[in-house]
Amino acid sequence: MKDDSYPQRLSLDKPPGYKQKTAPAMPFPQTSTSDTYPPLANLLFSAEKTLPVPAKHICTLDFLTDIREFSGLGTITTTFIENDIPYYLGKFFKSGGARLHALHEFSYRASFNPHLPEFLIERLSSAGDIVHDPFAGSGTTLIEAARLGRIACGSDINPMAEAIIAPRIGPEITPEGIIHALETVDWSAGHRHSLGLPSEFFNAKTLQKLSALQVWSQGRAPFNDADADPVARWIRMVVLSRLTGHSSGFMSGYTLPPNKATTSASQRRINEERGENPPERDVKRNIIRKTRSLLRDGSIPYDCRHRIGVGDASDTPWIEDASVNLVVTSPPFCTEVDYAFEHWLRLKYFGIDPKSIAFSHIASLKAWTAMIRNMLMEMMRVVKPGGYIALEVGEIKKGTVKLERAVWEAAEGLPCRRLGVIIHDAEFTKTSHIFDVTKNQRGTNTNRIVIMQRL
Numbered sequence: 001m002k003d004d005s006y007p008q009r010l011s012l013d014k015p016p017g018y019k020q021k022t023a024p025a026m027p028f029p030q031t032s033t034s035d036t037y038p039p040l041a042n043l044l045f046s047a048e049k050t051l052p053v054p055a056k057h058i059c060t061l062d063f064l065t066d067i068r069e070f071s072g073l074g075t076i077t078t079t080f081i082e083n084d085i086p087y088y089l090g091k092f093f094k095s096g097g098a099r100l101h102a103l104h105e106f107s108y109r110a111s112f113n114p115h116l117p118e119f120l121i122e123r124l125s126s127a128g129d130i131v132h133d134p135f136a137g138s139g140t141t142l143i144e145a146a147r148l149g150r151i152a153c154g155s156d157i158n159p160m161a162e163a164i165i166a167p168r169i170g171p172e173i174t175p176e177g178i179i180h181a182l183e184t185v186d187w188s189a190g191h192r193h194s195l196g197l198p199s200e201f202f203n204a205k206t207l208q209k210l211s212a213l214q215v216w217s218q219g220r221a222p223f224n225d226a227d228a229d230p231v232a233r234w235i236r237m238v239v240l241s242r243l244t245g246h247s248s249g250f251m252s253g254y255t256l257p258p259n260k261a262t263t264s265a266s267q268r269r270i271n272e273e274r275g276e277n278p279p280e281r282d283v284k285r286n287i288i289r290k291t292r293s294l295l296r297d298g299s300i301p302y303d304c305r306h307r308i309g310v311g312d313a314s315d316t317p318w319i320e321d322a323s324v325n326l327v328v329t330s331p332p333f334c335t336e337v338d339y340a341f342e343h344w345l346r347l348k349y350f351g352i353d354p355k356s357i358a359f360s361h362i363a364s365l366k367a368w369t370a371m372i373r374n375m376l377m378e379m380m381r382v383v384k385p386g387g388y389i390a391l392e393v394g395e396i397k398k399g400t401v402k403l404e405r406a407v408w409e410a411a412e413g414l415p416c417r418r419l420g421v422i423i424h425d426a427e428f429t430k431t432s433h434i435f436d437v438t439k440n441q442r443g444t445n446t447n448r449i450v451i452m453q454r455l
């Protein structure tokens, strides 16, 4: 966190910090393991200099009417105003269980239900538009954008994001290509200690095979290299998705599900309670199975203009001024998730010290609001006039803190129109009208999406 103080109200036409940014530079700090982790001084893609203009004009009034009258899932939207914020409460999209595309099936803590970006991308952008997510995580927004024929753009402070997103929106991969590639791996080449992965999670033979795979992929897919072999990048992404979990389909012995981490000490306790050491896993079979599963709905047509970067959401100099049509994003909710801890094993696989990554993990609401404001100022730079920003947050501390209010406040005085907050309540029924929704103390499973339009 750069600044603990809440910035002053801004002039409408020139937000502080607004500057023409042209030099492509990756603002990611060097890690303490720089011998295994190459510098990130390069772009992760071949950036296009000229970006297309929107194919069609989006009418804000139509969008709001659509939300107000939305009854697609059998419920009627409730509208109300609270703290001067217009709210639209209802059930707007299907649950995450209703599959949109198998390529979304990469377990990642606090990831979007893919129907959320789908709903917004379909309504607030057109084919060929640039859709951006500066807190990209596992890339749900980018995959939906690519699937819907938009140009997917995103970044995350976690350098792993590029490695897990790019292969799924990259050139077409087939299970046969993966099987063929795995046949060329020298499975005896690795060493069980070389990855530094702890033995309480992994069997020594599994570690040796994972190391052999690492040796094989290093020449083919150097970390953060846009020209890397797509097949090798895909295999690395699949290994990351299957690194730890609770069944034999994962590389680890029995542990928590893949989107949750545990400490070495807790894992030793789990092993003791189960009376087992991590069993050997079939690395090759697990990669092939997950590949088939991810590709069971086919690939997404590849567009070489997709772009993925690494860095803080408030500093994305590699994105052209006024180039983005729509932002669909979700920042960390204060300290709800400790991303450094959640990803410690996946990052270790890359030779990255999680503590070297400046994840936003902010307890104070005031400091969190300032972080959001910094990020929004960067969005004011990259989003086209008329373009939209949809920022999803939740209610935290058992529903007592509603982060959308802090977002609303953070956008005060920026060159954007705050259109309202969409609350998607998965449990929403007509009986919600009987509830005093304006108090909304229920702390239910809601997504609160602040919608803004760049002036």
Ligand SMILES: C[S@@+](CC[C@H](N)C(=O)[O-])C[C@H]1O[C@@H](n2cnc3c(N)ncnc32)[C@H](O)[C@@H]1O
Binding pocket: 108, 109, 110, 111, 112, 134, 135, 136, 137, 138, 139, 140, 141, 155, 156, 157, 158, 311, 312, 313, 314, 329, 330, 331, 332, 333, 339, 358, 359, 360, 361
């Ligand atoms: C709620 S998750 C986003 C998940 C994403 N919507 C998805 O579907 O996978 C928040 C993300 O913010 C990232 N993050 C944390 N601090 C950040 C920062 N200062 N700048 C950019 N990304 C950050 C985390 O690494 C995490 O991936």
